[in-house]
Amino acid sequence: MDLSSMLSMDEFVCMVEEYVMECMGKEYYSQKQTVVKNNGVSLTSLIIRKKDELIAPCIYLNAYYQQYEEGRSVREICDEIMDVYLNAKVNGSNHFKDITYQFDSMKSNIIFRLINFDKNKEILETVPHRRVLDFAVTFHCLVREDEDGIGTIRITGEHCKQWDVTVEDLYYHAMKNTPSLFPPMIRPMEEVMLELMKKEVLSFAMSDLSHSGSDLEKQREAELAANEFIQMLHNENPKSKVDMYVLSNSRGINGASCILYPEILSGFSDELNGDFYILPSSIHELILVPVVEHLGIKQLKEMVMEINQTQVPMDEVLSDEIYCYSKCKKQMILVA
Secondary structure, eight states, rough: OOOOOOOOHHHHHHHHHHHHHHHHHHTTTEEEEEOOOOOGGEEEEEEEEEEOOOOOOEEEHHHHHHHHHTTTHHHHHHHHHHHHHHHHHHTTTTTBBBOOSSSSHHHEEEEEEESGGGHHHHHHTSSSSEEEETTEEEEEEEOOOOTTEEEEOOOOOOHHHHHOHHHHHHHHHHHHHHHHHHHHEEEHHHHHHHHHHHHHHHHHHHHHSOOOOOHHHHHHHHHHHHHHHHHHHHHTTTTOOOOEEEEEEEEOOGGGGGSSSSSSSHHHHHHHHHHHEEOOOOOOOOOEOOOOTTOOHHHHHHHHHHHHTTTOOGGGOOOSSEEEEOOOOOEEEEEE
16 A cells, blocks of 8 residues: 555545445434543544434444554455444443433442543543542443443543532442442453453364364364363463462453442451452453462562553553452452
């Protein structure tokens, strides 16, 4: 591709919007928005909506622009965007919760999330929140939940004025709803890693099978190959002791919020019969590590910072700090 003729991001967005609207027809209209996500990450979105629709998917264009820079055609991208919208409309219409914008209708769907306070000061100026250590607890309304994920609306100060509610009102309902809608899960790190590894090995084994046969036969053979490989890795160090755990929720989405669930930390401390460190892996999950003498705080902090800088998308970083839960004090503290 001739780089000198490449579109800028703004030109790309305008061309995509123009083409999509021409294809969709006069019954539809579009809206471009700059959405400030977690940690100040700004994304450009395109909203396609039929004139009688109240809710429509927000399609982010930044990743599509990167695909364009890598050589994908604008027309092919536009066709995919229209498919995304139409599929979301067909598949999502039955999954949107039956709510209005009235508080009495929405209060049973109010949930909370945990984000970094300092990295989100701009957002927090207009968003009701509660401060916990170096975190901020924000509130959202769950409007969709299905096998593909969830859809939420962030609750703003304008909502609070319209509903005549306080932050404490939001916190009360969110604390009732979130643990039941997104139950907590604590699993050994080894179990989580083996599960992820098995999925990767299974995928590789399926793609590597070139013999003829039914899909079911290939699936079974791939599973056998994956199980044998995982068992081999597991047997290389049979004396290894699982001393790290992953805390998230049943959906694996914004699972770091689980540390606010009543008795989740105290219950885990009782199981360990001791204190443990809390490492913020991302907004989706936390790593729990029992306190032992040979484990250095400096080493843990360096590990968290390195993972945040190299492995976690910027808008999913929770914190570079580490925390400790005290069994005696029944309290989570920020480790200096």
